[in-house]
Amino acid sequence: MARWEGNARGRLERAALDLFREQGYDGTTVAQIARRANLTERSFYRWFTDKREVLFADDELEARYLAVIEAAPAGLGALPTLLAAFATTPEVLRPREFVIERAAAIAASPPLQERELIKMVTLSQKLVAALVRRGYDDQTAYLAAALGSTILRLAVHRWALGDDADFADLLAAARQDLVDVAGPAAG
Amino acid sequence: MARWEGNARGRLERAALDLFREQGYDGTTVAQIARRANLTERSFYRWFTDKREVLFADDELEARYLAVIEAAPAGLGALPTLLAAFATTPEVLRPREFVIERAAAIAASPPLQERELIKMVTLSQKLVAALVRRGYDDQTAYLAAALGSTILRLAVHRWALGDDADFADLLAAARQDLVDVAGPAAG
DNA sequence: GTGAGTGACGACAGGATCTGTCGTCACTCG
DNA sequence: CGAGTGACGACAGATCCTGTCGTCACTCAC
Numbered sequence A, B: 001m002a003r004w005e006g007n008a009r010g011r012l013e014r015a016a017l018d019l020f021r022e023q024g025y026d027g028t029t030v031a032q033i034a035r036r037a038n039l040t041e042r043s044f045y046r047w048f049t050d051k052r053e054v055l056f057a058d059d060e061l062e063a064r065y066l067a068v069i070e071a072a073p074a075g076l077g078a079l080p081t082l083l084a085a086f087a088t089t090p091e092v093l094r095p096r097e098f099v100i101e102r103a104a105a106i107a108a109s110p111p112l113q114e115r116e117l118i119k120m121v122t123l124s125q126k127l128v129a130a131l132v133r134r135g136y137d138d139q140t141a142y143l144a145a146a147l148g149s150t151i152l153r154l155a156v157h158r159w160a161l162g163d164d165a166d167f168a169d170l171l172a173a174a175r176q177d178l179v180d181v182a183g184p185a186a187g
Numbered sequence C: 001g002t003g004a005g006t007g008a009c010g011a012c013a014g015g016a017t018c019t020g021t022c023g024t025c026a027c028t029c030g
Numbered sequence D: 001c002g003a004g005t006g007a008c009g010a011c012a013g014a015t016c017c018t019g020t021c022g023t024c025a026c027t028c029a030c
Helices: A006-025 A031-034 A042-047 A060-071 A078-084 A098-105 A111-134 A138-160 A167-185 B010-021 B028-036 B041-047 B060-070 B079-085 B098-108 B110-133 B138-160 B167-182
Strands: none
Touching: A006 A042, A006 A098, A031 A042, A060 A078, A060 A111, A060 B138, A078 A111, A078 A138, A078 A167, A098 A111, A098 A138, A111 A138, A111 B110, A138 A167, A138 B167, A167 B138, B010 B028, B010 B041, B010 B098, B028 B041, B060 B079, B060 B110, B079 B110, B079 B138, B079 B167, B098 B110, B098 B138, B110 B138, B138 B167
């Protein structure tokens, strides 16, 4: 009864990450990933549109961000709204080692870096749209999303490196650091 | 004497762009591109590492930017140095219709968008490195490159849309627009 | 000139990615 | 208990990309 073991998607993700670490992205085939997950290559493509997507298909994060932005109290600024949404990040990005391994695999593979970039951009665009729906003007939304994305990346980086502070505090610290850098350099 | 017609690379680029416009990126095969250029599929891969690269392999722009940065007069600010480098852009991006068609093809194809994103990022990284070699500190270089890339994108966009002003003026105008937006919104 | 590189190219083979299609098996629900 | 329904395997096939080898035009030293 190898069939219907349940959680096929998760098994594929786990197998893919392990194999990417062992053999690199280019060195592992979709057939290998599927075999390790007790599935066929064809089933892999039922769950993921392509080989890269197995490391990026998680859209729970995005859904959460958008939900928080939607429910944010009126009168809150654009950037604080984003940071409130981002504060929920560690609830989804678990366990931490998974995130670290994933980051290492991406850093080692240009194709995966391409995919990550476009995911970042599309997320940023959705954040802009969500802010506009909340009543902010286009430019404010765009700037907040650009700044917010940078803050988020910085905070996730520190969190993955082992900083155990509350994630909201990490976000606030990253924001402050950016302001410190941008302020004096603006001349 | 179909062989050795000369400029094989250019013929492939031209054929690829035409076919992408006619049939879309996904709808055209490498074999079709090669055939229209009077070459074989194998020769395509001698000139370009993969199918996407046929629209991005031009690194003359990058070489020019880096050369200008290298030769910039001492004492010039980081951002003005970048803008001076960017001013040479239209000498390479010709003819304009080619740029427009290329932009349309990219906008219509997610795979090409991915490639363009990573090209942008790597260019930005090289600009940072070049500025650091010129003596700027890391953060100044990073911020200047980030801002400069945005200005460049904006100016190229307007230029492609038909704005016939001197490109250096387009860059200056884009810079001013960004400052206008960023200033009031900084609160 | 003529023979040894050298580089662009064609021809061929083959592995990997991704898609279409169909039949099967477990599960659900009326 | 029979009709969906969805996950899955099996198979075929187009396309992408790489390795390898032989050929042709050109160059350059002798």
